[in-house]
Amino acid sequence: MDAIDVIRAKRDGGELSPEQIDWAVDAYTRGVIAEEQMSALAMAILLNGMNRAEVARWTEAMIRSGERMDWSALDRSTTDKHSTGGVGDKITLPLAPVVAACGAAVPQLSGRGLGHTGGTLDKLESIPGWRASLSPEEMLGVLRDAGAVICAAGSGLAPADRKLYALRDVTGTVESIPLIASSIMSKKIAEGTGALVLDVKVGSGAFMKTVENARELAETMVGIGTDHGLRTVALLTAMDRPLGRAVGNAVEVAESVEVLAGGGPDDVVELTVRLAREMLAAAGLDGGKDPADALRDGSAMDVWRRMISAQGGDPDAELPVAAETHEITAPATGVLTRLDAYGVGVAAWRLGAGRARKEDPVSFGAGIICHAKPGDKVTAGQPLLTLHADDASRFERALESLEGAYDIDEAGTLDQLPLIIDR
Numbered sequence: 001m002d003a004i005d006v007i008r009a010k011r012d013g014g015e016l017s018p019e020q021i022d023w024a025v026d027a028y029t030r031g032v033i034a035e036e037q038m039s040a041l042a043m044a045i046l047l048n049g050m051n052r053a054e055v056a057r058w059t060e061a062m063i064r065s066g067e068r069m070d071w072s073a074l075d076r077s078t079t080d081k082h083s084t085g086g087v088g089d090k091i092t093l094p095l096a097p098v099v100a101a102c103g104a105a106v107p108q109l110s111g112r113g114l115g116h117t118g119g120t121l122d123k124l125e126s127i128p129g130w131r132a133s134l135s136p137e138e139m140l141g142v143l144r145d146a147g148a149v150i151c152a153a154g155s156g157l158a159p160a161d162r163k164l165y166a167l168r169d170v171t172g173t174v175e176s177i178p179l180i181a182s183s184i185m186s187k188k189i190a191e192g193t194g195a196l197v198l199d200v201k202v203g204s205g206a207f208m209k210t211v212e213n214a215r216e217l218a219e220t221m222v223g224i225g226t227d228h229g230l231r232t233v234a235l236l237t238a239m240d241r242p243l244g245r246a247v248g249n250a251v252e253v254a255e256s257v258e259v260l261a262g263g264g265p266d267d268v269v270e271l272t273v274r275l276a277r278e279m280l281a282a283a284g285l286d287g288g289k290d291p292a293d294a295l296r297d298g299s300a301m302d303v304w305r306r307m308i309s310a311q312g313g314d315p316d317a318e319l320p321v322a323a324e325t326h327e328i329t330a331p332a333t334g335v336l337t338r339l340d341a342y343g344v345g346v347a348a349w350r351l352g353a354g355r356a357r358k359e360d361p362v363s364f365g366a367g368i369i370c371h372a373k374p375g376d377k378v379t380a381g382q383p384l385l386t387l388h389a390d391d392a393s394r395f396e397r398a399l400e401s402l403e404g405a406y407d408i409d410e411a412g413t414l415d416q417l418p419l420i421i422d423r
């Protein structure tokens, strides 16, 4: 087989054969196909797409490039959630313990922040002592002990995706629905979960800016999961404004703990409960304990504390706080009708909550607290947003990304997507 023939076939709008796909993914992982050849193939896929059979085969080849995890030693059904990423999206933190408290096992492999979107591991690492890297044996131990584990994927899981994702990131080929879908699903299938709920975000703060694109991504991923015998459900949910009131790392952990204590912002609670019900139903465990009760009766909090301790963290430790704050006040009286997720996400990233280069550290204390959410009445001069940073020199660029990111309107006409758009 020849790389140039495979590139030409896709460049000219043809369908890749199963043999071509198996060979291309394997040869690239082994270094036989050069980076420039795979970058040409990725661009041809971005421009000409792949049909359902091609996407399924591509995903299969990426799964086969590495190990597959196996949870059959557990006496509980496994279920997991994947979010396509957003601003203030801390849902995994309360969700995994809630679902475990209702009887399922949750083996959650999570990622780090990407651009303006936050990463679950960066948030959890703000808890003193907490470790993201676990061996498969340690994962099994935490799952047995706590019922849920949140950790980093090992290097042996879908190595073809690890290499290809890094290449796509620098060749303008991230935004391809077949490549995004196969990238996410190869890791989730290799993770060995028995059921999967996808939270596909829509809006300015998400990868998918429109409902149409998000629906196509969701349908492609559900198709891949179903073809692999994985019970897969997708929700389309709003990411035109931040989720909850906290955006950053430690501030999002604190907000998640509020939710686990039975409080917290309504949107975070509503999405956590809805996704938990979907995860339990996909695992065949509906009809048992309800997730809303697990938040009320403290059982989800008990799982959280066991899960954090089992990974070396101290659930009672003080969380890091940034040294400097800057307050933005409401310029007028009225209703906050818009708070743009992308503007807030970029501002939090510039404050230090995210990375400029993948090897950079994040600031655990950096981030933003939104004192008002769209729909809230505000009075001129009241605090609207508080910015937190370790270094006051970061405020200027963060403030630039918040220019035009919110509207206050006397008539109070809200301009936003419903929290749960579709299933």
Ligand code: URA
Pocket: 165, 174, 179, 180, 181, 183, 184
């Ligand atoms: N997340 C992934 O894991 N892969 C993509 O391609 C995009 C988002």
